[in-house]
Amino acid sequence: MSGPWILLRGLTRESRHWGAFATLLAARDGVLPIDLAGNGTEAHARSPLAVGAYVDALREQAQRRGASAPYRVLAMSLGGMVATEWALRYPGEIERLVLVNTSMRPHSRVYERLRPSAWPALVRVARDWEGNDSNGIAERLIHGLTCARRDTLAADLEAWREIRAGAHVSRANALRQLAAAARFKARGAPRCAVLVVSSRGDRLVNPVCSTRLARAWGAPHVEHPWAGHDLPHDDPQWLVDALHAGDMAANAAGQAAGRV
Template sequence: MSAWVLLRGLTREARHWAELPAQLHASGIEEEIVFADLPGCGEHFRVKTPASVNAMAEFVRADLLSRGYTPPFRIIGLSLGAMVAVAWAQSRPDELARLVLINTSMRPFSVMLRRMRPGAWPALLRAALYWRGRRAAEAAIHDLTCRRNEKRDTDLAIWIAIYRSAPVNRANALRQLLAAARFKAGAAAPRCPVLVVASREDRLVHPACSRTLARAWGATYCEHAWAGHDLPHDDPLWLAETIVKWAVGATALIDDVGDGSGA
């Protein structure tokens, strides 16, 4: 069986998936779940981030192969991680079996003002300005990407500890941001089945980006009613159950717009 590969987004790494891997197994995923960090993040935090999403995809592929994993892979990608998954799927179509693309955007399907909403710019600037004074940076990221706030202090403590153990430098963060802004996907849909998931209350990326992408590629689309950009943080149970229902072919069980109840 092909493994499920989890790819996070801008400056995030494997540990930021938090509860989702356990929820995927609890919801019925029997295959191995593998974490792959982008160059410049997580276990690869000392690596200089490439200037392009395609180069990131090649890095992730080489990393997985060097660890003994073999295609075809099933990838769950969030934001920039989803762009990397698309680049891989379009350059080496026989190596991917399924794609789950969460809260992502890319040219030519969406314009820049939807790909990065203007209202997000102040929070991103705060994070950049206070990058080394980590609590302020993580607080800005949390406020921008999460809608669930009842465990905010705990989240920040965990995220600060992650950063201190594998610090993403500001230059790598900027290169990731620029690579994401420049990325342009091919117009043709990936050959494998694709599930596109969006959060209706995403403050960073307009959900219309996901809707447009799903429509262009004829992909299955599902929308969470209240979550923010970091959907795995806000409602991991709903996300896991949505992915599993789609993966087993029970697409009739997936609404175009979910209520986020996890039921």
């Protein structure tokens, strides 16, 4: 029987940002959210400048928390790059990989990995980053860039400000994470089963990045019709259903291969 899904968030985000998605997935499978160095429970740590260093820290965390390989990993954005590197460096440790709205060289261009239309808002986020964001400017801008659903805005901002106050990510760590993401290059394709997931309404990362990645790796790709970059926030049940549909397809393919 497979172990829990390891959940990896992206740039400056942490386990609590999974929100309802983690609860829904936990009702069907076990979940083990792990924070990247510099975020959440690891906010005290210095974020590395290389994606490979995040992998080393994650492997230690997973083992310390009682998880055992092979792992199933669902990761988004920067977390997807880290999960990819993990699967490439330690192929025996990753059983399944689900990548949500991620991008990486050599499959995506700079202006696709971070849409130019998002740059002005990101500059404002960086300017207003330090402190607890009591006026909500930084988190409101992030919400506008990453979320298509607006009906939860007030509750989201309240929750996100509490997260920020309890485990603040420093501006230095945020910039180091951004640098690590920009420098990352996937050297080959993972050998494990991979599902690529994207959002058609992603205003931060062009969904063509996921299309090209899936094509290059020969991996299945599913696209949400309207969600933003933070797909787990916008439509958590859709993502849980897509994940389990992918599981069933992978199991069927495995059984068919075993009969050949």
